[in-house]
Amino acid sequence: MARRLGYATAAILRAIAQERNYGLDIIAATGLPTGTVYVTLGRLQKRGFVSTIWEDDATAEADGRPRRRYYALTRAGHDALEQTLAAFDALTLPDQVERRG
Amino acid sequence: MISNESRFASRILHFASLLVPSGDRRGWREEWDAELHYLHQARRESADAGMPSPVRLALGALPHSLWERKEWTVAVLLQDVRFAARVLRHNVTFTAMAVITLALGIGANTTIFSMTNAMLLRSPDAIGDAARVVQIGRDRPDQNFDSLAYPYYRLFRDNSTSLEAVSAWTSRNVFAGETGEMTRVNAHLVTGEYFEVLGMQPIDGRLLSSADDQVPGGHPVVVVSYSAWQRVLGGDPSVVGSEIKLNNYPYTVAGIAPEGFGGTNVIGNPADVWVPMMMSGVLLGDRYQFASIDDPGMSWLWLVGRLAEDVSPAAARDELDALYQQQMLETWGEAAQSPLGVIAGVGLRPDERQAIQTILAILSAIVGIVLAVACANLANLLLARGVSRSREIGVRVALGAGRVRVVRQLLTESVLLALGGGLVAVVVTFWTARLLPALLPITTTVSFRPDLRVLFFATCVSTVAGIVFGVVPAIRASRPDIVDTLKTGTAGAGTGGGWLRSGLVVGQLALSFVLLASTAFLVRSLWAAQGAEPGFATRTVSTVTFSTGLAGLDDQEAAQLYNRLARDVAALPGVESAGLGSNLPFGGWSRRSVMWPEPRPEAPRPFIELDWTMVTPGFHETLQLPLLAGEPISALNSAADMPRVMLLSQSAAELLFDDADPLGRLVPTTEDRAPESSYRVIGVVADAQMRSLQQAPRPNVYTPVSQDRASFMTIYARAANESIDLAGPLREALATAAPEIGVLIQGSLHQRMAESLGQTTLVARLAGIFGVLAAMLAASGLYGVMAFIASSRRREVGVRMALGAERGSVLRMFVRQAVILATLGVALGTALTLALGGTISNLLYGVAPGDPVTLLAIALAVIALAVIAAFTPAYRATRVAPVAALRQD
Incomplete structure (x- = not known):
């Protein structure tokens, strides 16, 4: 059985699952400190829970800005998030449960 | 404003990027530049409350870059280790040779370090709050941290406020078990507070307390060490409350000390049993020693103390030294030659530590x-x-x-x-x-x-x-x-x-x-x-050491036995000369006592401490210690009822009388210089290295044992040549004369000398x-x-x-x-x-x-x-x- 994720990790995974998929956006979504977010993203990538995609050069150039790096959940990341949310559910009162589709 | 802020943020990013491993640096920098760019854009479009400032964002890059560096370092290290292990595995012969060579070199070092660790660094685990335990002794200028007399223990026990408790101890070899099947064990005689000072708990039964150390001869109880319990008593679980005999006297086992504890000393035999100090007269059978327990001149005890809360060793030293000096003044009429020393921790004493x-x-x-x-x-x-x-x-x-x-x-x-x-x-x-x-x-x-x-x-x-x-x-x-x-x-x-x-x-x-x-x-x-000669014969001399005190003989019986042995041994075949002495050279023992020569203004103190050996006629002749002046101790001048006589070694004569002729002079042994406690010098013998070959000869005085008393004696017998071993015949002579007395130590002097090196x-x-x-x-x-x-x-x-x-x-x-x-x-x-x-x-x-x-x-x-x-x-x-x-x- 996989190790249960901590709050910050779960929050970041959930943000990515909700299409908040680059660093700053994740910071805005989770309210976590910037250092925590990027280091956690690095760890999640190493564990195979997220993959990264670089924006293509043409789009970035057209907008006149540097390429952006996007994060996406992998299958393993999805499963880990599901398990963790299920565990958090057990702690939540029924009317506060907010299930993701 | 924004541009200043973003310039600063860019600088932070640049600095942080330097920490990122070079292979990943470009991508890392690109991602952060994009983030910073997006932040500016977002802030321009709307003052989004959820967004951090550029500087805060950039500061977040620092832990990120450090993490990247760490991950990379660990990965590379693991890779290096894996590769190294593979290389070494493929070269088995080389690896084995190298590991063996290194194991020899490193093993030699760890062995010696384990010795250093045990003797200098570690303190016994069983001692509670060891930081508060101190050793107390005379801090002599010649580096010897010396023992103290019983009255000083009592002085500190009754008057010190800087110590929560103080205890005195000494160690003696005794015999455990029944006659005929005795085992030699090491007894530590301790005052009642010993285990309280050490904050120690028994593993079974109880430890000794002050209540066990009140009346002379009244507390036949002992605590046994864990190792003696295992070794001598076979780990018997019902040992507490049972009886064991020490020197033929029954004691009740009160408890078992914690495992690994063998006393507060590092050097010397570990304690097998702890006996209340008040039992020393009974245990040692040496009434003189116990009678002189109140003698402030007889230093034979080591003191350990537990500091009171929040008292430093230095503060305790000041208080104890003041008490000590005052007592010295009252007892001897002069301040102590050396101050009192208080050192933190148990273990090696300063002089031992140096050696x-x-x-x-x-x-x-x-x-x-x-x-x-x-x-x-x-x-x-x-x-x-x-x-x-x-x-x-x-x-x-x-x-x-x-x-x-x-x-x-x-x-x-x-x-x-x-x-x-x-x-x-x-x-x-x-x-x-x-x-x-x-x-x-x-x-x-x-x-x-x-x-x-x-x-x-x-x-x-x-x-x-x-x-x-x-x-x-x-x-x-x-x-x-x-x-x-x-x-x-x-x-x-x-x-x-x-x-x-x-x-x-x-x-x-x-x-x-x-x-x-x-x-x-x-x-x-x-x-x-x-091939060395320490100033006396060693090659042809055999010795047997015994104690009349341990066997319970009184003065008169002892004196008779010494006379008889001297006579019997001299008559043995192969013996050229025989005599008895109260010492045993080369690390055996010698008694030291204080002499009070005529007061001399230039002398630093009124008394002199000298080695004192009690002998029978024939001792000096047997050891071939040359007589330099006067006459030897003989049956003619050493009868018990005759005036007491003394032989001096050359250096003792110089110490006591400078250049003057010592013959016929009196050597007082008490402070009042009373004639009845004085000895008349009848001769001078050559100096001898009795203690050690590597130490200069020590000044020594010799008196007839018939005019004194001694419990531990050594029979010395000189054979005509080296090939004759007299130890066996000496044992037999002792067994014939006194079957109840056991031999403590035997062997040739030459062998002892070799072992002393x-x-x-x-x-x-x-x-x-x-x-x-x-x-x-x-x-x-x-x-x-x-x-x-x-x-x-x-x-x-x-x-x-x-x-x-x-x-x-x-x-x-x-x-x-x-x-x-x-x-x-x-x-x-x-x-x-x-x-x-x-x-x-x-x-x-x-x-x-x-x-x-x-x-x-x-x-x-x-x-x-x-x-x-x-x-x-x-x-x-x-x-x-x-x-x-x-x-x-």
Whole structure:
């Protein structure tokens, strides 16, 4: 059985699952400190829970800005998030449960 | 405003990016630049409350870059370790050889460190709140931390506020069990507060308390040590409450002390039983000693105390010293010669600490040299391997591996090897730690079993060793000439490497020389000591020591027994002369007492402490101690009812009477100089080294035992020649005269003298073992270098031989090279030995630390060893067919 994720990790995974998929956006979504977010993203990538995609050069150039790096959940990341949310559910009162589709 | 902020944020990002490993730096920077750009955009479009400021965002990049660096470092390290392990696994012979060499070098060091750890660093686990325990004694200027008399213990117990509790103890050998099957055990006589001072808990029953130490002879209870419980009492679970006999008197076992605790002393026998001080008269059967328990002049107790809360040892010292000085003034009419000392912690006393530190420093130096030789050997092996691996390294460099990376990879290999050696060394240390106590010339209460500290030491030593022997070969191997190497697979081995390797061999030979020469000096000292005479006969004299006090004889019975024994033994066949004395030379014992000569204004203090031996007529003649003036002690002048007489050793006479003629003068032994406690000097005998061969003779006085009393006596009997061993007949004579008395110690004086050189013997033995080990390592290093030179000069040899050179002349050429290296090593070694000569001079006897004959002998031995090591590779080189050698390359 996989190790249960901590709050910050779960929050970041959930943000990515909700299409908040680059660093700053994740910071805005989770309210976590910037250092925590990027280091956690690095760890999640190493564990195979997220993959990264670089924006293509043409789009970035057209907008006149540097390429952006996007994060996406992998299958393993999805499963880990599901398990963790299920565990958090057990702690939540029924009317506060907010299930993701 | 924003532009200033973003410029600052950019700077932070730039700085943080420098920490990111170069391979990942571009992508890392790009991601952060994009984030910063997006932040500006978002802030321009709307003042989004969820967004951090640019500086805060950039500060978040710092932990990110540090994390990237750490991950990379760990990954690379793991990769290096995995690769190193694979390389080492594929070279089993090399790895095994290296690990064994290192295990020897590191094992020697961890063994000596486990000794240092046990004796100097560790305090017994069983002591509660050990930081508050102190030792109290007379802090004498000559470095001896000395014992105190019982009245001072009482003084501190009743008056000190800086100590929560104080206790006094001393140790004595006693006999446990029933007559006929007695075991010798070590009893520590302790005052009631002993275990309270140490904050100790029993593992069964109870420990002693003040209530057990009130009435003389009234508390026959003992606490047994864990080891005695296991060893003597067979671990009997129902031992508490049972009875054991000590010196034929029954005691009840009150409890068992914690495991591993053998008393507060490090040196000396560990305690088997703890007996209340008030039982000392009963236990020792020595009424005189107990009667004099109140004598402030009889220093025989060690004091330990527990500091009160928040009191420093210095504050306690001030208080106790004031009490002590005041008492001294009241007792002796003058302040103490030396102040009172209070030192924190239990364990070695300052004087013992100094002696042990010296010996441990010498031993550490010896094992340090062995490790240095082992490292040089390994460095040599690695240099040779660097040559054979130059192709592999060349390929890696050609594929883009940086030099730093290659060096790090090679260093990882050497550190891994060293840690392997360290691991074996620790296992070996568990074994040597058990053997070590038997090798030591002293007994100790502590266990040398390695603990975490030893493990940590081994890890540090191994890592440092791995770097030391690995760094130069790694740097050399990391700069091969790529093109050349890839072409031939052998280049880069240039002559530079040869010089380095020769230098290492010279160093190894020099260090081996130092160890061998030191061993030779120590062995010569032992030989010299074998032939030494300490001022009295030893070779032909046998001794048997016993105690009438232990057997319960009274003064009169004892005096009769001494007379009878002197007579009986003198009549034994083969005995030339016999006598009894109350001492036992060379670490046995001697009594010291205070004499009060006529007051002299220039004397620093009114009394003089001298060794005092009580003898029967015949003692001096038996030991062949020459009479220099006056008459010897004889039946005519030593009867119990005659005025008391005394013989002085020459130095005692000088101390007591300066240049004046001592004959006929009186020597008072009490402060009031009463005639009835004075002795008339009837003669002067020569000085003798009764204590130790390495110490100057001590002033001694001799009185007839018939006019005094002594409980412990030694029978001395001199045979006509060395081949006669009289110990057996002496035992029989004692058994006939007094069947109830057991022999405490027996043997020839010569044997005792040899054993007293234990410290020199120990160092000689270890230096010898390690010296030979170092020399063997050096020889194998030399062998390696010669093999290397021979193989790299194969072609040259082929040419020489093709041109008609004799095999013998080629052989001589190689051997000459080995002799040159050995001579350089010997020269360097001689310089080192002479420079270090002072270190061991204290252990030497009858030989100077720079003795040229010894140095020459060792030099020749080292050169001979070098010739032997060089011969095989040289011979092999000459066996090559010239054609084959010429065809090479």
